[in-house]
Amino acid sequence: MDRLFSPSMAQSSSWSLIEGGSTAPSGFQAAGITAGLKESGKPDLALLLAPPGAVCAGTFTTSVVRAACVDLCVERLQTTGGQSRAVLINSGQANACTGDRGLIDSQRATQVLADRLGLPSDQVLICSTGVIGVPIPMQVLLSGLDPLVEALAVDGGSAAASAILTTDLVDKQIAVEAQIAGRTVRIGGMAKGSGMIHPDMATMLGYLTCDAGVPAEVWQAMVRRAVQRSFNAITVDGDTSTNDTFLAFAAGEPLPDDQFELVEQGVTLVAQHLARAIARDGEGATCLIEVLVEGAASEADALRMARTVCGSSLVKTAVHGRDPNWGRIVAAAGRSGVAFDAQSVSLWMGEHQLMENGQPLGSDRMAVSTYLRERASGRYLHDDVVVIHLLIGSGPGQGRAWGCDLSDQYVRINADYTT
Incomplete structure (x- = not known):
């Protein structure tokens, strides 16, 4: 059993660990590349793509100092009723407290990516992480979009999980599966975070994928409860970020209503694993x-x-x-x-x-x-x-x-x- 997949977290013995991270669920693709956004030369640009018909639920920082990408995600999820297909993630620059440029750059990046993917722009979300007050070098990011899209793969979860990191020492990902209503359902996820962790929704970003169909309102309520018992239950240093975001995608064959509780157990299990991994990787931590x-x-x-x-x-x-x-x-x-x-x-x-x-x-x-x-x-x-x-x-x-x-x-x- 994984070190962080503890018995105290396992709300249902129906769920078991599998490989694959965020792309373990059927229909999801991801990519992570080195676009040149970080001086370190490490991977710094990621993309997660959900299959058609996906619904997305989000929880975000409650700080009044918010990055423009957070407001853009909130607005688009409200406008579309949770209909979303993709999220672009850049690491190296938080693009927070950058004035009007922050929103303009976020809108431009998602519009160009939407055109590449053949999607409406309001179905493409964006998240940024890095130093506050530093804008995204847009020409570098835009030049990276074509190779990023070309790198999309059903086994791209690990590459994406590496590309979203900043001060993290390890990547954070998990996937589980269970038999529900006569078929296999999988839930995957990835996250980043090591310092500035005290979420009220840390610096943290988290993403969850599920290949079962769940109505948008039910999914949002389910995800909100899971976040309260996971990401809102961790702390490293008492500081909340301007960019905290957790996005959860569900897409697939609908399940009977009486199976939603079991799905929520899996969602909570994955969210708690990722949250614990963030706390364990706290800057300078030994336990x-x-x-x-x-x-x-x-x-x-x-x-x-x-x-x-x-x-x-x-x-x-x-x-x-x-x-x-x-x-x-x-x-x-x-x-x-x-x-x-x-x-x-x-x-x-x-x-x-x-x-x-x-x-x-x-x-x-x-x-x-x-x-x-x-x-x-x-x-x-x-x-x-x-x-x-x-x-x-x-x-x-x-x-x-x-x-x-x-x-x-x-x-x-x-x-x-x-x-």
């Missing part, structure tokens, strides 16, 4: 942190508390220092804005219980510290997840959030990012 909150009054309360604990700089630095300073955890829970009885709190780090009913236990600090050190013994191992478990009452609310430790490397990476 993934998973916070489980149970006993809250609602799922929303549980998610809010879990995300607050994950985002605490004191918790993150304690984990990095392999210090079982559990007081930082309960302090973060207390300021989360969630009402609970402090005398009802029980707390675990891994299998080690540190509190019970609001009272500290005589835990073996060395054993807990060893647990933390083991989880950071090497990057991308099956056991590199630090699990923090809070039981705060007897309510039905349960939620998980994911983050990473905070190291001096994070400061170095971001101090040098544009210079």
